[in-house]
Amino acid sequence: MERRKIYNKDYFETKEKSLGLPHNFQAKRYHFEIIVNTFMYLRPKRVLDVGCAKGFLVYLFNNHGIDCYGIDISEYAIENSPENIKNKLSVVDIVNDKLPFCDNYFDLIVGLEVIEHLDSFDNLLKECYRVLKTNGYLFFTTPTPGSWDAVNDVTHINVHPKSFWLDLVKKYHFIELRKQEYKIFIKNFIRNYKKFIALTPSDRGIIKLLYKFGWFGKFIRSQLQVYINFFSPLSSTQLLIFKKI
Helix, strand or coil, X not given: CCHHHHCCHHHHHCCCCECCCCCCHHHHHHHHHHHHHHHHHHCCXXXXXXXXXXXXXXXXXXXXXXXXXXXXXXXXXXXXXXXXXXXXXXXXXXXXXXXXXXXXXXXXXEEECCHHHCCCCHHHHHHHHHHEEEEEEEEEEEECCCCHHHHCECCCCCCCCHHHHHHHHHCCCEEECCHHXXXXXXXXXXXXXXXXHHHCCCCCHHHHHHHXXXXXXXXXXXXXXXXXXXXXXXXXXXXXXXXEC
């Protein structure tokens, strides 16, 4: 099936292709608040969300006073985005199309759970390099191989370990952050994850069990989930951050 047709109403509104949370603002808001608030310390003036879906991250960045744009392959998702940001969203196939932005335009490019959907990365990384400013940041999240997130979406066709992604992105003249800079990023990410994660809905059995214990269960989730999800042998998601040189 043509990739543009895969990401239709069924993909976003049913569990036909993905068993994740519904793609609505209520379900996604605080996950995106984690990202927006994490990057506030960098003070980016202009941000691009690659694979923006319905544009909720774009909406939140703009609410925080940051000029943010989004691109996605799904016409359905863009058509069902918030009205006040529709002019900041474009239907783009990042595997094949040139981004509709001039060179050196963005301070930060974000791609949340998008690279595992692609069958080729050459155009993505070349275009990200072109539109990102020198010393700008490129940030991706992607499922850990074998995790629940990796296997419960039939459109995840390229799930790889972190070493694969590091080697790949470096070939396009991006570098990993220096140790101290990476520590600052992780510190901000953990702080904001703890702040917002207990507010996010979840259909996972372990979270539902925790919430039966009321405020105590929410406290445990807020303090421990970030370490389990991102920094443990049971991690579900990889954090990938680079800099343009």
